[in-house]
Amino acid sequence: MSAYRTISSTVGKHLKMTVFGGSHEPSVGVRLEGLPDGFIAADIDMAQLQAFLARRAPGSTPYGTARKEADVPVLTSEEPLTFEIYNKDQHSGDYKGLTNTPRPGHADYTAGLRYHGEVNMAGGGPFSGRMTAPLCIAGGIALQILAKKGIAIHAQLVEAGGVQSANVPPEDDPMYQRILAAKADGDSVGGRVRCVVSGMPGGIGGAMYDGLESLLSPIVFGIPGVKGVSFGDGFAVCGMTGSENNDPFCIAPEKAAGAACGENTVGGDSAAVKTATNHAGGxxxxxxxxxxxxxxxxxxPTPSIAKEQQTVDLAAGKETTITVGGRHDPCIAVRAVPVVEAAMALGLLDAMLDPSL
Ligand SMILES: Cc1cc2nc3c(=O)[nH]c(=O)nc-3n(C[C@H](O)[C@H](O)[C@H](O)COP(=O)(O)O)c2cc1C
Structure with missing residues (x-):
């Protein structure tokens, strides 16, 4: 038995997800309560789920960490539905001494303030990117349920280190070259992931805290390293006029001859009413x-970088420097792409399970 305290956290209104464990604990796991009536573990396409998890797993491209994590989900309870991933490939030695000299940008310092050393912070503990593996199990299941309703979710990295994606294969894309340059320099870069949902029916969500943005944001902000979430034109709306930002309503061309709907009228259900633009992000x-x-x-940008940085020696009460070892992602956002899809799927399914709909 570990002497450390196991951290868990729960999100969701109608579909409740609890993520537990840590990167250097025996496992990381997820529990789902409130799934659609009659849904059982046997309904999950495990091959498809494993393929989804493989998109997040490290060790497959030069743009991520070289750590190897197999990410095999093990069903440990049918009711409530619980999956665990048993941890392997831990290099605890890489993190020795970090508790006294917190990494700038990471949760080492604040976790100490909050948990007083009761949490195993090796590998980032419950703040590690590893916690997104169980999130992807839950989200992968939600994606399968939504796909049966004709809802498709697709995310992609659109910007890293200030360079926009050219939408070409990674080896030719300046955005990925920017990530490799940061890595070669012992540094890291930030990134922006865009997630688009097609086939979403209208009329899902609700006022204020039942709203889709309100249900989605807590799940997304739970992903380590996330500093912003926006919908539609997001912060660009600050510089727009109402006449630019409003999306004119129109009748879908297939429903009414001569209607004014433009090319942007993709997605949505079969309803006749569309919008000619989509600044609102649906x-x-x-x-x-x-x-x-x-x-x-x-x-x-990934906090753990190979460059020397200033920190404090908490035991000695003195400033000192730190050079973080270990194998780290040069850009968190690369591996977070399927994680964002998972978060979107969980938030939308939560909204669709509102019994008052
Ligand atoms: C998929 C993924 C991979 C990550 N990999 C690393 C990593 O290799 N090194 C690191 O220092 N942080 C990594 N992080 C980010 C840290 O977990 C995170 O920055 C840290 O817990 C502090 O939390 P905050 O950034 O949300 O404030 C990763 C996050 C995600 C989502």
Missing amino acids: ILGGISTGMDIIMDVAFK
């Missing part, structure tokens, strides 16, 4: 319009 008043839902997520 959400008005917290409720889906039936247009594509568009969400952007800002990831900060």
Whole structure:
């Protein structure tokens, strides 16, 4: 038995997800309560779920860490549905001494203030990117449920280190070259992930805290390294006029001859009413319009970098320097792409499970 305290946290209104464990504990896991009536573990396509988890797993590209984590989900309870991933490939030695000399940008210092050394912080503990593996199990299940309703979710890295993606294979994309340059320099870069949902029916969500943005944001902010979430045109709306930002309503061309709907009228259900533009990102008043839902997520640069940085020696009460060892992602956002899809799927399914719908 570990002498450390196990941290768990829960999110969701109708579909409740609890993530528990830590990167250097025996396992990380997830429990889901409130799944659709009649849904059982046997309904999960495990091959598809494993393929989804493989997109997040490290060790596969030069743009991520070289750590190897197999990420095999083990069903440990049918009711409530619980999966665990048993941890392997831990290099605890890489983190020795970090508790006394907190890494700038990481949770070492604040975790000490909050948990007083009761949590195993090796590998980032419960603040590690590893916690997104159980999030992807839950989200992968939610994606399968939504796919059966004709809802498809796709995220991609659109910007890293200030360089926009050219939408070409990674080896030719200046955005990925920027990540490799930071890595070669012992540094890291931030990135932006854009997530688009197509096939979303209109009328899902609700006022204020039942709103889609309100349900999605806590799940997204739970992903380590996330510093911003926006919908539609996001912060760009600050510089827009109402006439630029409002999306004109129109009748879908297939429903009415000669209608004014433009090319942007993709997605949504079969309803006749669309919007000619989609600055709102598919959400008005917290409720889906039936247009594509568009969400952007800002990831900060990976805190653990090979460059020497200033910190404090907490035991000695003196300033000192730190050079972080270990194998780290040069850009968190690269591996976070499927994690954002998982968060989106969980938030939308939560909203769709509102019994008052
Ligand atoms: C998929 C993923 C991989 C990550 N990999 C690393 C890593 O290799 N090194 C590191 O220092 N932080 C990594 N992080 C980020 C830290 O977990 C995070 O920055 C830290 O817990 C502090 O939390 P905050 O950034 O949300 O404030 C990763 C995050 C995610 C989502």
